[in-house]
Amino acid sequence: MRRAVLIVVAIILAAGIYEVGRRSSAHSKLGVPSAVVHSLAPDFSLQDLNGQPLALANYRGKVVxxxxxxxxxxxxxxxxPHFVALQNEYREQxxxxxxxxxxDGPKPVREFYQQFKMNYPVALGTEKLAEAYGGVLELPITFLIxxxxxxxAKYVGEVQMPVLEQEIKSLFPAK
Amino acid sequence: MKSLVRFCFVVAVLGLSTASQMQAQSASDLAPGSTHLINPEDLVKILQSPKGEKPLVLNVGPHLLYMQAHIPGSEYIGAGSDSQGIELLRRRVKPLPHKTFIVLYCGCCPWSHCPNVLPAYNELHKAGFSNVKVLYIADNFGADWVYKGYPTIKGQ
Known part of the structure; x- marks a missing residue:
């Protein structure tokens, strides 16, 4: 009986270790730049949550x-929250x-925007925009322009903030 | 009077206990490895086989993801986490026999984070459907279906 219990415990532990390993390896695979595409970022023209125009072209000269x-x-x-902090930290640069x-709709986004005190423009995506950026079938996807x-750079999955911050700094003009 | 109060209390406790047991049962139905799940490769085989019963495949995830890529022949219902999506699901299956082979899928998020499949599964369970499977998408529809080369189409 005791042996059976030990075997069951060992199986559960092994399964747990396997799952943790699977997840962490998936994370490290996804959390680094998966594609560095040195091509022009597709332009878009949308309305943000406040009804203000939001066009990528208007941010030329900035790191986006x-x-x-x-x-x-x-x-x-x-x-x-990390993106909110980055926006605060590097706005001047x-x-x-x-x-x-x-x-699928603005209501939950507006609520989230308020709750997380987001300090940058947010718009609802479209199928056309997703397609222009290579398809958005897994989230999050982050582009550095x-x-x-x-x-x-393009990051698929949760981004490693130190890696992202380093990449952002490298895109600012040299002092 | 006292005995009536005691009786009502017992009924309420039993009711709550049964409801929570049903909820727990539904959640365990969708634990990885459960027979109520179907893997992508198995669903592809069923859909591509010239023989056998074909399931009614219903998408209960976000519409914008469905529009970009979905399983050919599948129908968009609405997000299972949304009461409107559940109402649309209820209406869609109402005329169907309870033995109809139904496959639900979403793929918005890693399996344990998906807010859509469990409420949709619970709804069909509650409505008496006995042949329901949920497509097991470990990470997301992109990684576990589209980028594996399984068939997809775009649009409505």
Whole structure:
């Protein structure tokens, strides 16, 4: 009987270790730049949650962090406070964070925006925009766009903040 | 009077206990490895086989994701986490026999974070459907279906 219990416990432990390993390896695989596309970021012209025009072209000359996210996406929600902090920290140096929500309607996004005190423009995404950026079938997806409008990095999955911050700094003009 | 109060209390406790047991049962139905789940490769085989019963495949996830890519032949219902989505699901299955083979899927998020499949599954369970499977999507529809090369189409 005791042996049977030990075997069951060992199986549960092994399964737990396997699952943790699977998740952490998936995270490290997804949390680093998965594609660095040195091509012009597709322009878009949308309305933000306040009805104000939001066009990528208006941010040429700034470093743009373009975040595809949704309120129902747990890792996306985890990233938002970091993006708010980055926007505060690097606003003067020319960082602009833009959020593109993949929610089906504005209501939960507006509530989330207020709750998390988001300090950057957010618009609802469209199928056309998602397609222009290579399809948004997994979230979050973060693009870093340089001052010249070229895509400097693409991160699929929850981004590792130190890596992202380093990349952002590298895109600012040298002092 | 005292005995009536005692009786009402017992009934209420039993009712709450049964409801929580049903909820727990539904959640365990969708634990990885459960027979109530179907893996992507198995669903592809069923859909592509010339023989056998074909399921009614219903998407209960976000519409914007469905519009970009979905399983051919599947129908968009609405997000299962939303009361409107559940109402649409209820209406869609109302005329169907309870033995109808139904596959629900979402794929918005990693399995344990999906807010949509469990409420939709619970609704069908509550309505008496006995042949319901949920497509097990470990990470998301992109990684576990689209980028594995399984068939998809875009649009409505």
């Amino acid at each position: 962090l373009l975040d595809f996210w949704a309120t129902w996406c747990a890792p996306c929600r985890d990233e938002i 020319g960082l602009q964070v833009i959020g593109i929500s993949m929610d 340089g001052r010249d409008g070229q895509v400097a």
